[in-house]
Amino acid sequence: MYNYLYIYNYSPHEKDLCEMEFRHIFHQEMTDKYYLTTQDFDYTRSAYIRGKLTIFYQSSSFLELVDFVRQQDYCYYDFKVIYLKNEITHVPYRESIDKCKQIALPIAGSVNMHHPKTVFAITKLKDIWYFGIYENDMCWNKHFDKPYSYSHSLALRDARAVVNIALGLGLSKRIVDPCCGIGTVVLEGLGMGANIVGYDMNRYVAYQARLNLEHYGYDPLLIQKKDMKTIEESYDVCILDIPYGVYSPFTHQQQVELLEKTRELASELVLVSHRLMDKELKTLEYQIKDQAMIQKGSFQRYITHCVQEWEK
């Protein structure tokens, strides 16, 4: 018996990263866009999850679903019942509407199709009908309009995936983003409730990052102006969006020095880079655990999750 159905939605260029995020949250391979599980997860953390159905009843018989609803003596004001169309099992439109009506009929209270407070949903996947409450708050993009952003900042959806890869299912890990730029990753982490701090050696950039945090009501002091090589604290995971010299030259040797420093910051690293840095990571005795590529036109970014050899 499953308790939850998570419905995924992503663009083709995001597939690789979405699958990597999925592996880190649910510890298995993603097989399609509909994931049935007993695992409860705050779906708003992932930009790729379109909605979550909390399942109250499942059966191969639709009449059993209706019977179940009847027995619950539900009373909801401003509710509606929808059919979740899916790519696995086709239910004709007329039939889906009729089935929604059959589910709605035994529920006392009032229907509100435009501004429902509660959304019940049904769907059929393969031969099984599922009934439950559906949520699809798209609150993950609340930092879209931050006061300061740069063209080379990570896209919001990618930043969110990177944080989820660092965190896994829970929120307990302490994360550091030692080259945080204007704070895209830090903001997304804070938005999920993660324990995350950031540093940037550029005074102006760090100041703007702080203003971004303040704008959304987060503690601006979670971002410090500091050269990452001088950070003394240690964390559980480091997310490094490695500088590659957009506005000022950044040499390969400088990149390697920053990678070297990550070993002191945390035993786990999620590296964001514009070219594969596997060789450098292995030289530093990192073991590569997982990897994804974001390809948009001719533009590529690699996300590499690795742990220090002694950790494996």
Ligand SMILES: C[S@@+](CC[C@H](N)C(=O)[O-])C[C@H]1O[C@@H](n2cnc3c(N)ncnc32)[C@H](O)[C@@H]1O
């Ligand atoms: C690729 S950008 C980070 C972008 C960021 N992830 C975002 O989405 O806004 C790299 C940042 O690293 C900073 N940086 C470079 N060397 C650094 C160092 N040694 N310590 C701290 N920050 C550094 C740069 O100022 C730049 O803002």
